Amino acid sequence: MKGRSIQVPSADGSFAAYLAVSVDGRGPGIVLCQEIFGVNAAMRAVADHLAEEGYTVLVPDLFWRQQAGVELGYGQEDFARALSLYQGFDENLGVADIGASLACLRGLPECSGAGLGVVGYCLGGKLAYLAACRLPEVACAVAYYGVGIEKALGELEGLRGRLVVHIPELDDFCPPPARDAIRTALASCPKTEVHVYPGVGHAFARPAGDHYHKPSALLAHERSIAALRRVLGPDYDLSALWEEHIRHEFDTRNVPATMATMVDQPYVNHIPTMTGGVGSAELSRFYRYHFIHNNPADMRLTPVSRTVGASQIVDEFIMSFTHDREIDWLLPGVKPTGKYVEIPMLGVVKFRGPKLYHEHIYWDQASVLVQIGLLDPAGLPVAGVETAYKLLDESLPSNTLMPSWPGSAGKPITA
Structure with missing residues (x-):
């Protein structure tokens, strides 16, 4: 772990977040939204990776209202606990917490630039999508295998920034009808991208997981960074x-x-x-x-x-x-x-x-x-x-x- 823990103030109290500072000391701000397993080692590693790319990254504990400090693994028992937390999670409050995290991030001396980004995986992928549609301060959002985006396509009316959606072809949580609905809806929206990765399943971009597929993960990361650079910077020669x-x-x-x-x-x-x-x-x-x-x-x-x-x-x-x-x-x-x-x-x-x-x-x-x-x-x-x-x-x-x-x-x- 290269970063540190800070507290994020909100209207309902404060909650913890992992902060990874840009390799440059200051960089464009990104809020990274967790999977259903909490802010665990895998999510902190993603934040550290994005910090190497030049971003200052904040990973809020979005389960704090249910149980603070959740860090789960990927075994059967932990998965059952993660699923229970997910089922009890309030997405609207989650988006509000993302908004508080963005405000906190903007106020940090390590955060530079006018625009802010949101990146999310699994549960966090859906939240990144919702944040892009509801929060005007989100200039660029990237959603990895967000669960349930097809049920919130009406939210696209509020989209103002750039949106990138990564969908695994074999994602059981996003079957072909859902995938087709997402692609159709975003096809008519400017500044949006939908990428489908053939032959891979949910969580293909998680290095610590059994479903990790390195070629697809590398390609998705390249596309994500291209979108973030285009909107937020930083601009390296x-x-x-x-x-x-x-x-x-x-x-x-x-x-x-x-x-x-x-x-x-x-x-x-x-x-x-x-x-x-x-x-x-x-x-x-x-x-x-x-x-x-x-x-x-x-x-x-x-x-x-x-x-x-x-x-x-x-x-x-x-x-x-x-x-x-x-x-x-x-x-x-x-x-x-x-x-x-x-x-x-x-x-x-x-x-x-x-x-x-x-x-x-x-x-x-x-x-x-x-x-x-x-x-x-x-x-x-x-x-x-x-x-x-x-x-x-x-x-x-x-x-x-x-x-x-x-x-x-x-x-x-x-x-």
């Missing part, structure tokens, strides 16, 4: 942050400076060779002994394109070098051949707030092996340096590896 990281990797060749551009527990994965590292200690070791000081002196990157999103960059570039040493991360175990190599590469670079979180780097290893003479391309659907040339000059011939290509010349083209 991801391109400049990435350039600083690259500078220390290839120019200054400084391991501590490279690590300083990253989160506490980053990871790097060079996909074709599965080299890199997970966590600060392993990645520092990788950079020190197998990457930063292991690259040829003439290695250079030629940018081709860059796409900058809300929290990630996709970089397309040509990497060129002379294979004058054993390059552990690119050609592990291969002795230097002296060959000059040019390869197209693609990097997917993810950030958390102002720090780099991960790198996924892709390239065609067959092209590298052809260029250094370890793979004979004859009779194989692979190419060497031509892949780099073709990327830089689209006028070069296409389909040269397809034996059937000449046979289609002059044939009629039909739909």
Whole structure:
């Protein structure tokens, strides 16, 4: 737990809330609404994650009127207790408590910006939706698998800000008719998004749960952050942050400076060779002994394109070098051949707030092996340096590896 507990005043008394402060010290404010299991370790972890993204997050104890300080797990006994609390919960009072939490959050010195957001899961997903519709101070709301939203679609008349709704395809609490009703209703509302995640069930975004589905959770998080950034900020110059990281990797060749551009527990994965590292200690070791000081002196990157999103960059570039040493991360175990190599590469670079979180780097290893003479391309659907040339000059011939290509010349083209 990285945050602290504070008290939120309301018309009916005060209640506790977990506060996670932005990695920047101040950030746009978000009220995070709990699942039916209370403000437990999983919810605090979500708040800490959002704080890493640059937000100051308040997680109110929404069960305080029934029982203060509820923190339940996910076993059968705890689930029964959570269900009982849910059944006795007053949604209207819950929205009022969210309003009090927003007012408290706005008054904190750690909260910046004019707009406020609400994010919720399960019970909290429904409450985030209701808060967006009822509370004018909510500039952006994100609802993860909110239970019962289809029963409150008339509330959309009050929606003023942006709303994002994440729905699992196999959510037993939101069967297809309910899902279709939500999608239909929001289709006519500006500034709304509905995303359905195929093949996953309720609680797919809870890392501590049995139903966690990492690809869907990552995609949902990316969409959530994109909406929050668009409305609330903060606005990070991801391109400049990435350039600083690259500078220390290839120019200054400084391991501590490279690590300083990253989160506490980053990871790097060079996909074709599965080299890199997970966590600060392993990645520092990788950079020190197998990457930063292991690259040829003439290695250079030629940018081709860059796409900058809300929290990630996709970089397309040509990497060129002379294979004058054993390059552990690119050609592990291969002795230097002296060959000059040019390869197209693609990097997917993810950030958390102002720090780099991960790198996924892709390239065609067959092209590298052809260029250094370890793979004979004859009779194989692979190419060497031509892949780099073709990327830089689209006028070069296409389909040269397809034996059937000449046979289609002059044939009629039909739909």
